[in-house]
Amino acid sequence: MKMKVLGSYGAEFPGFKTMGLLINDTVLVDAGSVTSSLSIEEQERISDILVTHSHLDHIKDILFLADNLAGRGKNHINIIATDEIISIIQGTFFNNMIWPDFTLIPTTSDPIIRFKKIKTEENIKIDHLTVKAVDVDHTVKGVGYFISDGNGAIMISGDTGPTDRIWQIANEKKDMKAIFIETSFPDNLERLAEISKHLTPHLLKEELKKLKRRDIPVYIVHMKPQYIDALKKEITEIGHPCIHFLEQGQELTF
Ligand SMILES: [Zn+2]
Numbered sequence: 001m002k003m004k005v006l007g008s009y010g011a012e013f014p015g016f017k018t019m020g021l022l023i024n025d026t027v028l029v030d031a032g033s034v035t036s037s038l039s040i041e042e043q044e045r046i047s048d049i050l051v052t053h054s055h056l057d058h059i060k061d062i063l064f065l066a067d068n069l070a071g072r073g074k075n076h077i078n079i080i081a082t083d084e085i086i087s088i089i090q091g092t093f094f095n096n097m098i099w100p101d102f103t104l105i106p107t108t109s110d111p112i113i114r115f116k117k118i119k120t121e122e123n124i125k126i127d128h129l130t131v132k133a134v135d136v137d138h139t140v141k142g143v144g145y146f147i148s149d150g151n152g153a154i155m156i157s158g159d160t161g162p163t164d165r166i167w168q169i170a171n172e173k174k175d176m177k178a179i180f181i182e183t184s185f186p187d188n189l190e191r192l193a194e195i196s197k198h199l200t201p202h203l204l205k206e207e208l209k210k211l212k213r214r215d216i217p218v219y220i221v222h223m224k225p226q227y228i229d230a231l232k233k234e235i236t237e238i239g240h241p242c243i244h245f246l247e248q249g250q251e252l253t254f
């Protein structure tokens with residue numbers, strides 16, 4: 001499995017894009033940074049988008065991607081998420097007011113966007129990838145994803161405050177290759193993190209205690225760029241042996 005990091009931050013600034021992790025050139029996890037990162041040919045290769053939750057920094061480029069691809073004769077894109085997440089995206093954005101309803105364009109029989117509802121903790125297949133959504137704890141319905149290609153699995157937390165179930169499942173898996181976990185705010189903004197259901201370095205340290213193995217690489221995502229120096233300092237001070245800051249443009253192989 002390979003991953004290209006289109007965006008890895010929790011807000012947008014020059015040089016910092018919001019979440020978008022592209023797996024094997026075709027499966028995208030969150031769509032905060034697609035159209036500003038990929039050529040039209042690369043955008044056309046995307047077949048499926050796994051959405052962690054409905055917040056704008058994770059979905060905004062679904063809208064622009066649909067607009068870019070409609071009418072080019074390409075196959076449809078599956079937008080994959082749980083029922084609650086899809087209902088919000090479909091009702092709020094693809095409603096012919098905020099944006100055209102690309103589930104009907106260019107034709108109702110072959111639209112550019114298709115919504116595909118999944119249930120949490122059930123395995124689905126995308127090509128040769130096995131994907132499982134697991135509930136996390138955010139201000140809206142949110143999930144993390146486990147993605148496996150048979151040789152190894154990765155976990156992507158999505159936005160979350162302290163949570164348990166994803167760690168239980170990560171501990172059950174024997175082939176975990178990498179963990180992508182959010183840490184949004186520095187420790188002095190823990191109150192803000194609590195009410196917005198995000199992690200701080202202190203809360204991250206407590207979360208990582210739930211993971212039994214200490215040798216799995218942990219990649220930090222969704223840092224707010226305006227606090228990045230404090231975040232990197234405080235996260236480094238946790239002293240975890242395998243912690244990395246996921247960089248935009250980085251390519252990883254698992
Ligand atoms: Zn976010």
Ligand SMILES: [Zn+2]
Nearest residue numbers: 053055138159
């Ligand atoms: Zn969010």
